[in-house]
Amino acid sequence: MADTKEIVPAGTVSHHEIAPEAEKPQLSHEEELRGRDFTISEINLPKGYFRSASFLGSMFAIGLSFGCGVGGFALAAPILGFIDADIGPDPNLTWVAISYLLTNSVGLTLVGRLSDLFGRRWFFIGGNILATLGCIVSATAPNIPALIAGETLIGLGAASQLSYASVIGEIVPTEYRFLAQGYAFLWGIPFSGFAPVIGYSFVFQSSVGWRGVFYVLIALNVVSTLCWVLFYRPPTFNMKHGKGRKTQFVKDFDxxxxxxxxxxxxxxxxxxxxxxxxxxxxxxxxxxxxxxxxxxxxxxxxxxxxxxLKEPLIPMRLFRNTGWVITILLWALGASVYYAMAILWPSMVATLYSSGHSSMWAGWTSCLSNCGILFGEYCGAWGKKKTNYQIMVVFFIGSALLASMATCNPDTPVRAMVLVFIAAAFIGYNEILNSTVATIVIDDQREIGTATGVAGSARSFISTICSTVYTVVLTNRLAETRPAKVPSALLAAGLPSTSIVAFFAAITAGTPAAWAAVPGLTPAIQAAGVRAYQDASSSAYSTVFLTTIAFSGIGVICSFFAPNVDHLLTKDVAVTLHERGTEMIVKDRATGGEEKV
Incomplete structure (x- = not known):
């Protein structure tokens, strides 16, 4: 074996003799931090690379773990009320969502930066293991605090699962990244697009109840973890930076x-x-x-x-790239418009349009906004040229259609359904374009993890601000419109004034027992009160949809400065995968032997 000549540290399965130490180019300090450049042209890839087990298995792992990361909360969110009724009630139910949001938002930047420095493999394997443990804790939760603990672990794991853009962006040619992102979003169809239906199905049509959501996620997370272990082998730390430097990197970290x-x-x-x-x-x-x-x-x-700093958490040079900053803003503002629909649409369905329909009908109808987003993301995956002009068009149209939702009322369910789906589709189109451009427009592909991690955290932060504004506006408007319209309508219909409080409690509960407990209530009075309640709620929703204009307006202005990345859409692959056992093997010239790094 002493005469064997092996592989370049490019992490590929191609075989080249490593140049003698004296012939290796000297790297600057910044280049040392970023590691070796592994970029290779598509024409120089090993034959059959895109049909290899490493590539196909990694793509499967990326898609499945992305779906699990999304579904870790999306599948449970629509049925939190039923979960609280089963193992609660608990005033801290809100923490189920907050814990996932916090750990996921913070983890995105950490995973991106650390995996850029130390290699991605074990961060993604570890993230999927954490998500699996979180699902086990959630599935067996005897109370809400245990469920919060489970969602905390799921959120930590999702930080790597939702960092799909850095992985998928590295292993496919740059010009195909839009399609590759579209492939990943296809995995979101069952986990996000139809999440309300799946959640409702477990509650109403299965014997396991809401815990079935987490049983399914346990199985899928185990499969995705195995795929990461078996197939995903990107460059290691030693390939990136050379042997024996890990201690120094750990010491110098920020x-x-x-x-x-x-x-x-x-x-x-x-x-x-x-x-x-x-x-x-x-x-x-x-x-x-x-x-x-x-x-x-x-x-x-x-x-x-x-x-x-020698190794900052976030290299500030990223923000000197104006195109990248604009792209992140457009991505985040588009997401904030999406969150308006995610918050408002299910509530609108339940309040304005579910009367006379089954719970499953409400679940199917609530899927329209998420399905619209996914449909738009898939459509946008095919439009890789002149993306800056596409972003201008789709962002404006999506924003205008969303604002036009303010014209909907209890008598226009079809109009509302059509508008919310089409508006979501255009915003989804914007989402995939900007999320992909964010991986292309950066100055150095060796920092793709850091760039996408920071982008993901910024998206969560800006979206949280916008969601908070929408929630506050809705709450304040409902506090005005319902007291102004409902009591007067009830009194005019003949309900005693002493029963008004009981009526509000009954319409909130929505159960036959609650309605029966309202003194003096008749079917006619109930119909009049419900209609007034719907009209009052409709006015509040209209105000929130108009509020979205403030954020979408900023996005429309930013869209005029969206970068054109046509010249960057090459057939180069930023990082290639290697098979087990083909890590960099260098000849130990001092002993005449070999050393596996």
Missing amino acids: YIGTFVGVLGLILLLMGLSWGGSLHPWKSAHVISTIVVGFVLMVAFVLYETFGN
């Missing part, structure tokens, strides 16, 4: 900035999520967390910019 940045982002998101739900907006809990979080985030940016 621990102070990471602590300050993570804590600041957690506090900011926590304060925004608390406001109006767990605590009043004027409470010390909300104000103090938001203020302290904001101060820490400012301190983090200053520290990263002027701290002269």
Whole structure:
């Protein structure tokens, strides 16, 4: 074996003799941090590379784990009320969503940066293991605190599962990244698009109940974990940086900035999520967390910019790329428009349009916004040329259609369904274009994980702000419109004034027993009250849809500055995979032997 000549540290299955040490180009400090450049043209790829087990198995792992990362919360979110009724009630139910949001948002940046430096393989394997454990905890949860713990683990795991863009962007040629992203989004159809139907089906049409959601996720997470282990072998740390340097990288890592940045982002998101739900907006809990979080985030940016760090958590040079910054803003603002639909549409269906229909009908109808997003993402995957012009068009049309939802009322269910699906489709089109451009427009593909991780965290942060605004506007408007319209309609229909409070309790519960407990209620009075309640709610929803214009307007302006990446759509592959046992093998010239790194 001493005479064997082996592989370039490009992580490919192609075989080249490694140049003598004296012939290796000297790398600058920044290049050393980013690691070796593994870019290879498609024409130089090994024959059958895209049909190899490594590539196909990795693509399967990417898609399945992405679906599990989305479904880890999306499948449970529509049925949280039923879960609370089973193992609650608990006033901390909101933390089920908050815990997933916080851990996922913070984890995206950490996974992106650390996997850029140390190699991605074990971060993705570990993330899927965490998600599996989280699903086990959730499936066996005896109470809401246990479910919160499970969703915390699921959110941590989802930080790697939802970092699909950095992996898929590396292993396919740049010009095919739009299609590859579209492939990943196809996996979101059952986990996001039809999440309400699947959740309702387990509750109403199965013996296992809501726990069945997590049973399915356990099995799928196990399969995806095995696929990562068996097939995904990108360049290792030693391939990126050379043998014996890991200790130095660990020593030089930006621990102070990471602590300050993570804590600041957690506090900011926590304060925004608390406001109006767990605590009043004027409470010390909300104000103090938001203020302290904001101060820490400012301190983090200053520290990263002027701290002269060897290995910063977020290289500030990323933000000197105007095209990348604009793309992130468009991605986040488009997502914020989507969140308006995610928050409002299921509520609108339940309040305005579900009367006389079954629970499963409400579940199917609630799928329209998510399905529209996924449909648009798939359509956008095919339009890789002149994406800057496409973004201008689709963002404007999607925003206009969403704002036009303000014209809908209890008598226009078909109009509402059509508008919400088409508006979501255009926003989904915007989503895939910007999420893919964000991986292409960066200056150095060796930082694709960092760039997409920061982008994902920024998307979550901006979307949380916008969602908070929508929720506050809706809550405040409902507090005005319902008391203004419903009591007067009930009194005019003949309901005693002493029964008005009971009527509101009954319409919230929606059960026959609750309606029977309202003194003096007749079918005619009930119909009049329900109609007034729907009209009052419709007015509030209309206001929120009009509020989206403020955010979508900013997005429309930004869309005029969207970068054109046509010249970057090459057939180059940023990183290739290797088979087990073909990691970089270098000849130990001192001993005449070989050393496997």
